[in-house]
Structures are given as C-alpha cells and as structure tokens.
Amino acid sequence: MKRAQVFRLSMAHPGDLSALEALISGGTVRAADVVAIIGKTEGNGGVNDFTRGYFTQTLMALLSAHLGKPASQLIREIPCILSGGTEGVMSPHYSVFCISEEASATRQYSSALAIGAAFAPVATKDVGRRAQVESVATAVRQAIANAGIVKLEDVHFVQVKCPCVTVARASAAIAAGTPPRTTDPNRSMAFARAAGAFGVALALDEIKADSFNDDSLLADFTIQSPRASISSGVEVESNEVIVLGNSPAWGGDLKIAHRPMTDALDIGGIVEVFADLGIVAAPQVSARDASRVACVLVKCEPDRRGEVRGHRHTMLDDTDINAQRHIRGAVAGLVAGVVGDGRIFVSGGAEHQGPDGGGLIAVIASQNRDIA
C-alpha cells in the first residue's frame, strides 16, 4: 500500500537544504521517495527572483548525489514548485512530498492523502489558448488516475507549472509561421496561468468544454477553479501537474481539504478548511493541533477592481512595492494568525484560481489526534 508523507522543513537561506540532507542521511527520508517539492523562498517572486533557481540547483545536486542520476534528468522528473516572497510573517520553508510503498502497512483511516503527477508538453503557439487548456486537462486526468483517486470530489489541490513564452521562443514560433498569443513574457505568464486554471476546471468537471473560448482567458473571471494552483515560468517546457487528494487506496495518516476564499478578508474560508480536517480555530488553532498541520497552501490576488469590500486598496498603483508582494503579505498575515505558524505557502497570480479577487486555501494535516 502506498503512503504519502509530507515533511515541512525550514531553510536558513535559499541554498540551504541541510534539513532535507539530515533527514536523508538519518534515514527518515529515502531520496528515491521524493516526488515533489513545494516551497516558499525569500526572493521577490518576480522575473528577477533567482532564489527559486538557487534552491532548485541545490536541491537537484543533493538528490543527484543520493540517487546517482544527473541533476539535468531529475529536474524533469521531480516538480519543484517555488513561490518567491516571504513577505511579513511568512517563514522560508519547503514541503517535501514523498511516496513510499509499505507492504506491511495497516490501514488506519478510511482514506488518506494520495499524490499523482503527470507531464504534458505544450508548444509555444499553444500557450494561453485552448490547446494548452486541453493539454493541462489531459495531464490532470492522468495524474488523478496515477494517484488512484476515483471520485473527482476527492481531488483537493492541483498544482500546475506551465511553460510561458520567452522572447526566444516567440521569435522561433513567429519564424515557424505559428505566432504565439502574445510576445510579452509577463503577459504570456498570466495567459499560461489562466490556461492552467481552465485546464484544471475542465478536468474536474467544474466547467464544460463548450463553455469557454480563447477570449475567456483573463477576461471571464466567473470561470474559475477553487482547486487550481498555477504557476508559470521560463524554466519549464512541459505542463507539470501534481494532484493532491484523498483516497481509500492509500495508507498513512494525512488528509487534505480545501476551500475557496471569496476575498482577501475571508477568514471564514480559512477556519472552515481547518474544520474540514477536524481542527478548531477559535480564533486560533491550538499548538497541539498546529503540530498536526503538515502543509498550508494558499493562492491569492490583489483585487483587480481596486477595492476590497467597498474600500479602495492601493496595491495596484504602487510603484515601490509590487502588488503581488502586497497581497501575499496581507493574506499570509491572516492565515498565519489563524494557524499560529508562519510556515505557509502563499502564492499570488491567482487568476481564475478561486473567486475573483480572492483565491483558495488547502491544508494537509494528520488525522492522528495524538501525535502532538
């Protein structure tokens, strides 16, 4: 029986993987069991955030040394999802997702955290178009199957990392007679995130195939998935998909839940996702229950319309601080206050990922109430 484990580890700087090294050296983690990493590094989260590359390089060198495979191969096999920017009370950390096969495992809970992954290539000409949406949807369905999840409602979080259009890729595509939707890299990242969210929504039957077209992306914000968490970057060439859900076929004590967040002040959604896992936040998760929490994943977005609940915010017009840094800091302050811990993944760029102006929260926690 497969068993999913999540190790949430702190880092002293973006090149510090010593905590994982210690777990591998000490025998707690088998390097071969590592299937994905989701982490928060202390950069700015923008185009010139090199903390993600630094971390990834260090991680792959570490795993390469233990697995005897070249880092250049591992980087295409193990999704490493990093969000730069630990604004405010966030603490730099990374969650290591592992799958182990335990022949002798005894089932303890009716269902447990299940993990599936899949990859799907996407051509530059397809970025931000229906072809990318369908490519993502196909990969999500495959990852769900890989995870052994039968019911779509048991899927709670789908992380997708999408390729975007770079200047070089755009030139090549134009030369080939297949121009991309946009040649602006930043714009293409937003389109790619939108396509990723549509793809997740399509795979999860949240939208129908005929309910949207290319013009809907970044325009019709009624279309969204509260289970889609999408990032986009120049460093990937395939859509990389990780599905997290619950399945009776898996062992272990972890379980995942999710909730949409209607806006940046939706403390209700935060409290409810903990309640879904049997954890009370009144107003804060107790220290005992907090020790059961393995991972907190949040997507958020500065409201495009310039207001939060009818009052003007200033995030979008700030030349000094990027709007995504503003919203991450604010939402992280709220979520960390409820859970009592700054080791939370809060990522911006949440177009079509949960309600417009809001986003989503997913939490993985142990079902074992005696662990603390």
Next chain:
Amino acid sequence: MKRAQVFRLSMAHPGDLSALEALISGGTVRAADVVAIIGKTEGNGGVNDFTRGYFTQTLMALLSAHLGKPASQLIREIPCILSGGTEGVMSPHYSVFCISEEASATRQYSSALAIGAAFAPVATKDVGRRAQVESVATAVRQAIANAGIVKLEDVHFVQVKCPCVTVARASAAIAAGTPPRTTDPNRSMAFARAAGAFGVALALDEIKADSFNDDSLLADFTIQSPRASISSGVEVESNEVIVLGNSPAWGGDLKIAHRPMTDALDIGGIVEVFADLGIVAAPQVSARDASRVACVLVKCEPDRRGEVRGHRHTMLDDTDINAQRHIRGAVAGLVAGVVGDGRIFVSGGAEHQGPDGGGLIAVIASQNRDIA
C-alpha cells in the same frame, strides 16, 4: 454634557479632504468641534513620506477657511497623527475626533468615550532622556484631567507625537553646550518614541519613577505600556498628547477598549478587544456589528529577534522592502480579516508600546446595537 464623536472618512488621495468638507458643509460636523485627526495615508511611512505633510496642509487649509484662523496656528492646536503606508488590504482613511457640548443630552450609557489633549515642550537636549519621559508623563496626566477621566484603568489609548532631533537642532544644541543623546535623526526618532512610551507608562502607573533610567530606553523591553501609541517626527516641537478613555461624565454612544498583542500572530488579542465592546468575531465581526465600529488603532513591530513563534522571518534583512512596511501589511491583513474592513490604523515603530515583538490594539465602537 460633552459628547465625543468619531467620523471615519475615506480619501481618494493624500490631498483629498472632500469627505470632511462635505460633512462640514452639510452641517454634520462643526469645524470648531474638531479636536484631533488620526489617519492612514498611502505613502511609505518613512522619512521621505510626504503624504503626511500633503494631507496636513490640505486639512489645515480646510479648517482655516471654516474657522477663520491661520493654518499655522491650527497646526499647533489640533493634533494630526498620520501613519504613512497602506500596505496590503489597508484602505486610506482618516478618523476625525470631535467634541461637542450638548446641553440637552440625555445620558444613554453608564460611560462613554472621553477625549483629552495636552501639549508639553521638550528641548533637543532632553530627547530620548528622562526629562522627555517626565514631560510626556506630565502632559498625559493633564490630558487625562482634561478628559475628566478619574480612574487610570479607564484610559485605553494614549497617542503621543514627540519631537525628534534634526541635524539643525542637533547643531544648535551642541553649540549651546547641551549635546543631544544622538545626532542621528532616525535614531533620535526611536529614542523619542521610547521616551514617549515610558512617559505614558509612568503617567498610567504601569511603571515606577525609580524603575528605569536613560539606559533602559530601547534596551529594557520588559518596560512597556499596552496603551501607548507613539509617533515621532521633525514637524512637531512639543510633545502632543491625546488621551482616549471612557468616562461616566461624557455622553454619546461610543466606547473604547484595548488589548496588548503578544506577537504578530496574536489573533486572540484582536478577538478579545472586540469582545470587550460586546462584539463577537467568530471568526469575523458581522457586517451589522462592523458598522458599529468607529475606529481601529493598532501598533506593531517586526520582532527584533528575527523569529515569530520560533520560525525565522525575513523582514529585518530585506533591502527591498522596509521592515515596517512588511509588518504593517501582515498585521493589517490579520486585523482586517477579523473586522472585515480595511479601514484600520496600523502603525509600526512600536518600541515599548505593548509586548516586545507584538504591540497593541484599541477599538472604538458604538454601544448602540441598533444603529446598523
């Protein structure tokens, strides 16, 4: 019988006082009743934040036009406390504190919001020293008396704006043979804030006169007042003090409460201060109750020790975003999430103002449960 009123008004930009102009023109507010302003403008909150000066200039011109007094006189009579920086979900706004005399007023509540003010000059050589502490303490006692508050426990929030040492003032003091504690303006602002907090603590009997000396300022952080909110700036020459408390001698329906915040994640303190006012946040204040809230005042500080609840934060080492902007954004995200409203005053520079690494929250709300 005196009656305190608080009008919380939004602004479109730092020079926009149109909401107050409308209230005065419409007869809701008498210009002569305005005794203080506390507001949040959308600057950076640093030395080069000119949004505070812009707002103040516009405000004083407005009041000058209505009162027939020169702006240069009003600026010394009406404390205008502005905190720059509406990071994250905060919304630019200002609270206008008014005192009116209502001969025919019928008492509705056993006690109500009382306001007192006082001014005390401080010499450059005294900034950041016991002499400033005692000057502030004297002014606080006088403001309490002015407010007609008898019991010290009825004082809930003391806002002090302290002069600091400028380069020019330092030179003059040195030339006079009375050198200031520091010639570094930023350092002197921190010392002035510390002296202000000590002064409030002394006046409120929270510390004893022999329990500290000059070396305690910015060093012994066990000395603090959870009712002191201090700002410091080059633009003032006197310690300007506003005392907010409750008194049976005042009419009106407002009431104030306060709580310390132990750290930036202390959602418990936030919920409790609302509970003190009969307002439930479970997890969020209802829209109906939120409409009773007249003013939310918060002080906070990035933890000097580099950690929040045992996990490293990155605020103090960030060359891109000032640490005060980080912490304001995070704490505002938490407080706004509880109250469901971004019109909150969250100010940094909280040395000795509440617990080390935390701060304080004060809320003014109507006691009338039927107003919404």
Next chain:
Amino acid sequence: MKRAQVFRLSMAHPGDLSALEALISGGTVRAADVVAIIGKTEGNGGVNDFTRGYFTQTLMALLSAHLGKPASQLIREIPCILSGGTEGVMSPHYSVFCISEEASATRQYSSALAIGAAFAPVATKDVGRRAQVESVATAVRQAIANAGIVKLEDVHFVQVKCPCVTVARASAAIAAGTPPRTTDPNRSMAFARAAGAFGVALALDEIKADSFNDDSLLADFTIQSPRASISSGVEVESNEVIVLGNSPAWGGDLKIAHRPMTDALDIGGIVEVFADLGIVAAPQVSARDASRVACVLVKCEPDRRGEVRGHRHTMLDDTDINAQRHIRGAVAGLVAGVVGDGRIFVSGGAEHQGPDGGGLIAVIASQNRDIA
C-alpha cells in the same frame, strides 16, 4: 521688448516653495510674470507619487496669495510640469519661467530665449489617436506664434502635458458610445505621450501628416522628435503646451539649445549641447560656466530591447525598482557628471521623444560670459 528669465530654485521638501516666496517678497520676481514651472520632486515618479500634487498645491496657494486669483483658476493658466524621482545624484529643484516686459531694454544679443504657451482640449475618445496628435500640433503652432518664433529651427524644446484616460473617463466615454483607445490608465498615459510626441513632430515639420496612422503610436519608433518632452497625467484635461526657443524679438541674456541622445551612454550629445551654447565640457563644465547654466532638461528611456550597446541591462525585469527610476538615475549620473551639478530635470517615459532607447537633452544658459 519681452524678456524671459529662468530661476532655478532648490526645495527642502515637496511642499517647500520658500525660495520662490523669498524672490517674490524681495522683488526679484513679480508673481504675475510667472508663466510656467518645470521641476523635479523627490517622489517615485509613478502613479502613487503625490509629491507632484503636494508641490502644485503649495505653489498655487502661494501665487494665489500674491495675485488675488483663486488657485483653481491659476492651475489652468500656469503649466506646472513636475517629474517625480530624484534618483542618485539629482537634487530636488524647480525652474520658474518668467516673462517680463521691459520698455527700456537694450538688445544685448542677436537672439534670446523666447517662451510661448497654448492649451487645447482633448476628448477621452481621442486620447492616443490622430485627433490628439492634431490637437497637440495645433497648440504647438499656436505657442510658437505666441512666442514670436518665426523659424521652426529656432524651436528647441516643446513640453506638453497631455490628459490620459482614467477609469471614470473611460466609463463615461463608453456610455456615450465613443469608447477610448484603451481603458487601462497606464497604457493610456503611454499612448497620450506618444500622441504628444507625434503632435510636436508634426508641428515642427519633422514628420508629414500622411506618414503615420493610429497604429504607428508606440509601434513605429523611427517616428520621433528630439525636441518633444511629453508627460501625461490624470490631473489635466487639456493638452498644455510650452514652447522654448530663441528669437531675435526677445531681450535678456538666455539662450537654449538641444541635442538628441542616441542612447543612455551618449555623452557626446551632452557635450555637444553645451558646445552649442559656447560652453566647453572637457570633461566637465567649469564652475564659472556652470553658473551660467539656468536649466538642464533631459528625457530618457530604458531600452525596450533589453540591451545597451550590445550588453544586457536588467532594468525592465526588476520587480524591486521601477525601470524608469533605474534609467533616470543612470542618465542623471552622466549628465550631472558633465555639468558638475545635480539640479537637472531628467524625466522618463520618452517614447518617440528622441531616438529609441535614448532621448534628448536641452540646456538653457546665459550668453553673458562675465556673470559668474
């Protein structure tokens, strides 16, 4: 005979007009002679730069007090062109342009600085389109006539401040069935600047009326004027035009020259514009000659193509510092090094204003070599 004077004054902060107040009080400047202000304030130069509004409010209040006209009228009569952002070695300052009538003036030089102004309204639907180009061109021709300049080659600097599309104006235009070119305020500011530059080029016969269409704006960067300096802002409703040139009809000792800058490293263009005025920079303008310099006006732009002379720059991808702040700081460092003075006006947003990736420089200096 008309005489143009330029007073370059320093400010201690954006609300500090004390230097101008002193000149007016002392009789050096007649308030009625002030026709325009061009200045550099210490904000960020972005949408949330309120130092420009603060300065303007203070200036208009000052002039209002001296002229007995309401500030709301003066703001529509006296162009006040402010560029926020004194990055690096730039020093906050403003140049006051005055025109006086001196009956007894003896001509000293064959030609001298001439100033003309004009205003032209523009509808929201026309912003960033040929209609705005033509509106600007008409106003420029009128300002040239007002200045009494006969030959187009004697025009050296045309400052235009253009209205842009705000969210409110866009909504009104759409409701009226005349949608604007873009509803994105930032994008409309760029289009308005482009239209302004095209308008100047058209009026100066640098381009022909049939050589461009709406699609050329922000696209065909071969179209440009090395004499156009355009700003755009929400605060204006008309195209405000100031023409600076030389004319034999004017008295006084000032003269203006200009040069295009081919890129951000074009020190040659800087040295040449001083040479045009008989001032040698080898490598630096002498202190004696520097005292003849009355005003230095520069436009610049981070190269869109990501390189300066074949080497990658990082300005466009920096999430921490806005690209315009980067380029202003760099070009100001170069220009200030040549002139030996940080009181220079360096403004970004130079689309179509001088060569692509470069910009322009104009200098006003006294022809009197004995003044120092």
Next chain:
Amino acid sequence: MKRAQVFRLSMAHPGDLSALEALISGGTVRAADVVAIIGKTEGNGGVNDFTRGYFTQTLMALLSAHLGKPASQLIREIPCILSGGTEGVMSPHYSVFCISEEASATRQYSSALAIGAAFAPVATKDVGRRAQVESVATAVRQAIANAGIVKLEDVHFVQVKCPCVTVARASAAIAAGTPPRTTDPNRSMAFARAAGAFGVALALDEIKADSFNDDSLLADFTIQSPRASISSGVEVESNEVIVLGNSPAWGGDLKIAHRPMTDALDIGGIVEVFADLGIVAAPQVSARDASRVACVLVKCEPDRRGEVRGHRHTMLDDTDINAQRHIRGAVAGLVAGVVGDGRIFVSGGAEHQGPDGGGLIAVIASQNRDIA
C-alpha cells in the same frame, strides 16, 4: 615568466557560468589558472542578496568538475568577489583573473599586470579593531610579495573581503569572554570594511601605525586609501586579499592604473585613469580603445553629509530604494558613459576607500594598441 590574463564575461542570470565553461572547454582558459573572480550580479547588494551565493555555488561546482577538487576546498582558495546590484546601465558580468606560466614568453612591455593573493584569519573579537587592521596589512604585504611587486607605488588596487560578526559568532565571542566591537551584523560589516581600508592604507604606507586608533574607524574620514576596495560578508572567515599592480617581472600585455574620485560627479578622475593607460576619452573612449579595456573597478558612496557639491541629494532618506543602489546607479551611469560600456564593477560601501563622499576607479587595459 608569469602572465596575468583577465576575461570579462557576461551572464544571462546569476547561475549562468556558460561563458566560462565554454572558454575552459575550448581550451582558452585552464581551470587551474583561475586565481580570482570579481563580478557584478543582478541582486540588490544587501543582506538578502542571494545572487552572490548562487553564482559562487555554480562557479565552484564548475571549477570542481574541471579540477577534481571539492567545491568546499576551492571556495577557500579562490577569492570570488561579487557585488550585487546592476542598477541602471550596468550589465551583469564577471572578470576571471588567471595566472599562467609561460616559459617561452618574450617580454613585450616594460611592466605588466601582476596579481598576488593572501589570506589571514581574524577572530570575531578583533573585527573592526586594530587587530583586524594589522591582520589585513600583513596579508596585503604578503600578497604584494607574492605578486613580485617591489615598489608600493606599483600597487593600484587591493581587494579585501573581510569576515564580519554574525549573531552566532557574537554569542560565541561573548560566551568566551571576548565580546566583539558590535553585535549588530550590519554595523560590523561597516567596521570590517573600515578596518580593511585602514589595513590597506597601512600596508601601502599611506598612513602610519601611530596615526589612528580604534575610534578612528568610521569616524576620521580623512584616513583613506584610494587603492582599497573592501567588501565584508558572513560567508568568509579569513581576510581574503587580492593585490593588483604592475611589475616588470610579469609578461602579458595588461596594465592597471587607478585614481581617486573626489565625489560622485568627478568625471575628471575617470578620464584621468584612462589617460594613465594611454586611452583618450574626449568625451568617450573610442570603440577601438574600449576593446582594449579588460576590467573597470569602481567604489563609491552616497555622501554622508546629504549634499553633492552643495546641493541636497535624497539617497540617504529614501525608504523605497537603498542608498547604495542609488549611488551605484548614478556613478555607473557616469563611468559607463565615459567608457561606452555597461560591463563595469561599481560597488558601494566605500568607507575610507578614497575621498569621503567619493571613492576610486581602477582600470585594467591592454597595452597593445593593435588588438581591436
């Protein structure tokens, strides 16, 4: 006969060492000949600039692969001096310093670039004190000897990387009864830079051993060396010294010169250092001569007194942009304009390194006028 070579290479991002890899693979550079690296990465240059660590990790992995030595050993043998922050027109690049032994070399020039290195440990208690000054001086003298430079006037640039006090080191030192000068890491970095500059000045006979004491550091700015370039960081444990000068004992065609810069506008110093190398800048170095330039090294500092040539600058009071980023961008704009190339090393933190408020410039160029 030893021969020094300098390869100035561009990078696409801080982890991109492909240009060096290509030179090594192609046989142009022998990995074993690499003795030092000085480069400019596109971070912010502050405590949270991880581009330096990312580059260093990538470099050491590259050299490790070629040399068969562990990276952990190489990092203590090959000084890698990186300054973060390519503000304005600066282009990310690194200069690789190589020493080769060429038995058959024919002397072409009377003297040529000579390179020497040395290391000296420093205890935490000694940081920012005379003991560190003397440790640096000893290492500088040893590096001069290693370089085979006989006359002190032939030394033109001494790069020193000094350890600083970290929180952990401070605690250990205090526990050992030998408290450091300061426990503030940022302050200790400034003290360490000052001690480094004093050490260089002492070794070069620019100051006498009895002309200063501990109190002179960061206080008596008349003490300075125009040949000292000091950085300080947590990652080093020894004072790492690289001496660059000219020596008749060395072959090759490179030569180095230096000049102090009196302030940020000192274009004269820049032009003169090129003149020292027989290169005319009037106003700009010709493209032909620019191709002879191998390395441009600049130190600069925002003037502490708040003015540049009598006019207020705003660098020190800017909460949005760090003062070092401001000054680097401005001075780089000036230097790049003179040399016509953005691949220049411009580093801040120049306390005691050249004139107060200024700094220094050193240039390495080929003496071969026919290479272009």
